[in-house]
Amino acid sequence: MSGAAEITAGEKRRAYTGPAFLSHGFRPFFFLGACFAALAIPLWLAAFTHGYGVGGDPMRWHVHEMLFGYLAAIIAGFLMTAIPNWTGRLPVMGLPLFLFVFTWIAGRIAMASGDGILVATADSAFLLLLAGFAWREVLNGRNWRNLPICFFVSLFALGNILFHLESHLALPFGIGQRTGLAIAAMLMSLIGGRIIPSFTINWMKKQDRHPLPSPFGSFDKVVLLATGFVMIGWVAAPDRSGTGYALLAVGILHLVRLARWRGWSTFAEPLVAILHIAYAWLMAAFLAIGASILRPDIVSPTLALHVLTAGAIGQLTMAVMTRATLGHCGRPLEAGTGTVTIYALIFLGAATRIAGPFAMSDYALVMTISGTLWISGFLLFAILYGPMLFTPRRS
Structure with a gap:
């Protein structure tokens, strides 16, 4: 312009x-x-x-x-x-x-x-x-x-x-849901692949930490292209063994991608580290969905989908919401105790939901505990960040 x-x-x-x-x-x-x-x-x-x-x-x-x-x-x-x-x-x-x-x-x-x-x-x-x-x-x-x-x-x-x-x-049954989830996975792969290494590089430079993460490049484009083709396959043929193996392969590609961003160096700043944790959920979701196709007796399709939804979507959206709110409302880009608690509640809620089928106790009770933890994170966000969202940006 x-x-x-x-x-x-x-x-x-x-x-x-x-x-x-x-x-x-x-x-x-x-x-x-x-x-x-x-x-x-x-x-x-x-x-x-x-x-x-x-x-x-x-x-x-x-x-x-x-x-x-x-x-x-x-x-x-x-x-x-x-x-x-x-x-x-x-x-x-x-x-x-x-x-x-x-x-x-x-x-x-x-x-x-x-x-x-x-x-x-x-x-x-x-x-x-x-x-x-x-x-x-x-x-x-x-x-x-x-x-x-x-x-x-x-x-x-x-x-x-x-x-x-x-x-x-x-x-085909579930085609709308799979299309929506596939696009959600692609958006997280694309946007996460831009912001996670960028924010990590910026923070590590301020801390004078080296070596720096790999920026978005050719490898990331290959991963995105492969993910797109596999997501099309999953939407069209969710029960084929070939789709399952392709999802496992894509999950491994995302694991390599995540390792290139050197997230283990960021745990001193939760606002950055949570982005890596959230992307790890996405990588795990590809692996879990692939495993649910090949071995549904071990990994149920419902469990696998909750790795993507409660885990990856829940954690990454909250990571973006907290960081964007702080930045655009003129607050310091720092995660206080309340923000770390939000992250922990959503993580534990998702983890409990996924562990539910393997729990020895009452399944409905585990579901209730999981849901309570997960929604507590969102309620705490509304309580802590609501005042920022309703008031003008600080200069």
Whole structure:
């Protein structure tokens, strides 16, 4: 963009006088996403342990809302903050941002009410709007490097639509869920592969630690390409042994990628270390899903999917939410005791959920403990970070 255009965008941003909560996308979507996660899990646990229904089919509602409800909100908060930084264009703020938030909330209300064409339409609108926003901003900003993000958000919206259509059009069972999870894995691989080595290098340089992590390069492109092909295979043929072996191979590639970032050198700064831990969950998810295809008697498909969802998605989204909130709200990029507690609660919640099938005690009790730990992390985020999200940035 031209300098004049950049100045205009900056002036418009500074001229905003509305509520701080609606000044950047990360503010409402991180806060509401965390609150929704803390609400949705107890509702699901109630359905699981006592048979209380929500959204018609409780299992279907749980799967959809954690993927296309919670994760969609965090993706929106991240992109509505990151894309203006990438393009130099004005962020969505004020009334337009409120309308995005309202559309997301309407989708959550609709999904809780049952099923049908009106529910599907209300729910699908948000991700379609988000995809449109991404395409408009990236294309108008001529930010060609981030076109893959636009494709992935569009495919994520398609996965949500397939989720609603699969029972009506005799589509393969679970294709909408797998499409959404595959895109989530690709977004974590792509965005994580950019920010994790970058933040790690910056921190290690300040600490004068060497050798530095390997920056994004040819090896990372190979890993992303391989992951994309394997994810297509998993969406199309989730039960084939070839898919299982391919997932194991991709998991090993991600392990090598993670090792190249030298995460073991960052544990003095939890705000950086948590990114490596979260990516380790993603690597473990590829291995677990592959193992569940080849040896479902040892690793159940449900367990494997929770490595990806409760583990990788839960940990990486929280790592991004805390860091982005601190940075964009003008706070020091340091993880205090409260933030470390948030990370620990989500990690323990995911680990307990995965260990549940192997526990000797009552399975419902283990599920309840797991859910309590996991949602406690999100509640603590809302309590500690909510005041930052509702108040103006510190100078």
